[in-house]
Amino acid sequence: MAVWQWFRCFSGPRLQRIHRSPDQTRPDGRSSRRGFNYQPKGLEKHTDSILGWASTVWSLSYYSSPLLLCYLYRKGYICSSKLVPVSQYLGTILICLLGVACLRGWGRWKNPEYLQFISILEENKRNHSPENKRKLRCFTFDFPHWPQDFSWREVSSPKLTKAGVSLLKPEPKLRGTADSILYSVRTLPCHIIGYLVAHTFGRRMLYPGSVGLLQKAMKPMLMQGQAKLIEEYDGQRNKLVACDGNEIDTMFVDRRTDGGHNGKTLVICCEGNAGFYEVGCMNTPLDAGYSVLGWNHPGFGDSTGVPFPQNEANAMDVVIQFAVHKLGFQLNDIIIYAWSIGGFTATWAVMSYPEIQSLVLDASFDDLLPLALKVMPESWRPLVQYTVRRYVNLNNAEQLLKYQGPVLLIRRSRDEIITTGGPEDIMSNRGNDLLLKLLQSRYPKIMTDEGIRVVKQWLGASNQLEEASVYSGYEVDDGWCVSVLQSYQTDRDVLFPWTVGEDMTQEGRRQLALFLARKYMRNFESTHCTPLPASEFHSPWKL
Incomplete structure (x- = not known):
């Protein structure tokens, strides 16, 4: 014995x-x-x-x-x-x-x-x-050694393929048989180098939180954050097993019995490239009184695996399945909240589960490629393009456009990470491109060249006073804009894209364009890594 x-x-x-x-x-x-x-x-x-x-x-x-x-x-x-x-x-x-x-x-x-x-x-x-x-x-x-709390095998998901859940793939270029063989031979060195880059320093540059030495240095801070979630918020730690075998470390705080209205809504948080649920964006909806489910990327903290897009989506899928089948939330009771690079798994979630209530993207971008090209030498451009599209294709905008529900974009006015020109150049913030692509997809008749011009003018405002000046300069009537959109919705009750604005004056389209831009995006005066206060966290606008 x-x-x-x-x-x-x-x-x-x-x-x-x-x-x-x-x-x-x-x-x-x-x-x-x-x-x-x-x-x-x-x-x-x-x-x-x-x-x-x-x-x-x-x-x-x-x-x-x-x-x-x-x-x-x-x-x-x-x-x-x-x-x-x-x-x-x-x-x-x-x-x-x-x-x-x-x-x-x-x-x-x-x-x-x-x-x-x-x-x-x-x-x-x-x-x-x-x-x-x-x-x-x-x-x-x-x-x-933590026992398994939930596995993807406990539910049947039609979204699973041999590689895991389905992802949007770049459209292949059409070639003849002979051209395809010749093209494959010519690009073979690029394929080999791209694979090595993606699986060595590339992945670690993109997701520094997956580097073991960084995690060792942050261990005391992570332990302290986890202890706070468990002891002050009565958080429950759970181990989820994704379809690729990765074990995902999660933390759930249940507010449904607290009596508050927000507690009945679950906010699933998707962290940034060096964020962990222990010290990340999970605290924002917690302070706002929501029930919250946080999780760590594969390879982050105690989650296993590596944070490539397929593994990320597999992890997001099992987190949603856990929230629905084990925690007892309905999809229309779930808000997906993401910060920075977490926008990839967040947009994948709403694309794959369109019944989800809404999406909040904080300091996120439309596409990884422009940001990758910014930090790499110009001579590497073809290699960077191939490597990103083949191995780390974080196509947030493309996934977001598949979603029909309410969306809120939060832009950091002094963001130094997702800008291609520098923190002082607010027009190079890739959050602008995310907003423009979303509005053009949903309201193509409003977002004509003139609509795009006035929205860009509004986006170029460097502070709230300038922003309000642009808005009032075009004499936007919020009540009229709401009535026009409600009338269109009542008469047709159709999915996006809407044709509202096709028989409207240019002035009317300008007003609607600015009105929609302000409803879909909020500015927060801060840098990229400043924690978002609970007062800035809102449910997205819904007509």
Whole structure:
């Protein structure tokens, strides 16, 4: 029995934090789960530190391996006569680390807090009862050992293909058979280089949050943010398994029993390229009183995999399925809220699930390609175009135009990330292009050349006073605009695109163009990474 207990401690996960039972309540009636970080004792503490340093050294060696191998080759160390001693040396290190791990297991075995935790974990594996799961939620530990809460296999989805959920693909250029073969041969080097770029530094540049060293540096902050969600908001952590096998780490805060109107609506948050639900945009709808479901991109935090578009969409799909089939929300009770690069999964979600109530995109863009071309050398242009379209085709606008529901775009007036000309050049903000494409798709008769011109003039305003001046300069009558649109909607009750404005004067079309632009987009005076205040988070306009 003692040997078995030691083995469970040896092979068990690293315990990070202990939360109090949710049965304890505060004066306001909500649960009080203020906890504390697990403190390993002497032997466990020192052995854990040694294994942690070994893990860091391994990560550094992994990322620097190309340079390290080149150095060893130049020094003549990569040869059969010298590889044998090196392998023996590495074997000795591994045996020593195994011994250290055994001693850590002994230290855990002598710690009653860890023994209590490992007993609850083992009991939960044998019996997945709600009571056992409630006890397990009092601990934060290594996510690979967290039991599965929901899998894509639990529901049947017609959106699944062999590769996962369906994505919009770039239209192929039509060629004859001979031309296609010749073209494939000529572009083969570009294909190989593009693949290597996308799967090495390209993916890490696009999603820096997936880099292990950055995550190690942010670990204390992420743990603190997660503890706040669990202990102050009674958040529930869940593991979802997507159709590609990736395990997605999520956090759900339920406000339906709080009595507020917003709590009946679920906001699903899609984070940016270095954002995590622990410290990301999830806090904005939380402060506004909504029920909120946050999740980490594949490869971010404790989610597994890598954040390529197919994996991203697969993860988004299982998150929505979980919200509907496990949490009990209807699609028309769900708002998708995304910040920055999270706009890709958000627009995929509303394209694939058109019944979703509405979409809010904060500091997002229409297409990745112009932004990628901005940061890469001009001589790389053909390679960048191929690599983006083939491997990281974040075509937000194309997906958004498939959605019929309410949309709100939030533009940062001093955005330094999604501009192609600099933060001072507000007209180079790709959020402008997203708005124009959306309006042109939905209201083509209003967004003629004159309509586009006045909307661009409004978009060029550098502050709220200039914006209001442009709006009042064209004497926009909000009441008249609403009545025109409502009349069109009542008479026809059709889906977008609408033909409203085709028999209207130029002045009328200008008014409608500005009215719609202001309804679909709100300006927020800030830079790209400033957290959005709850006061700026609104449900999109609906006619």
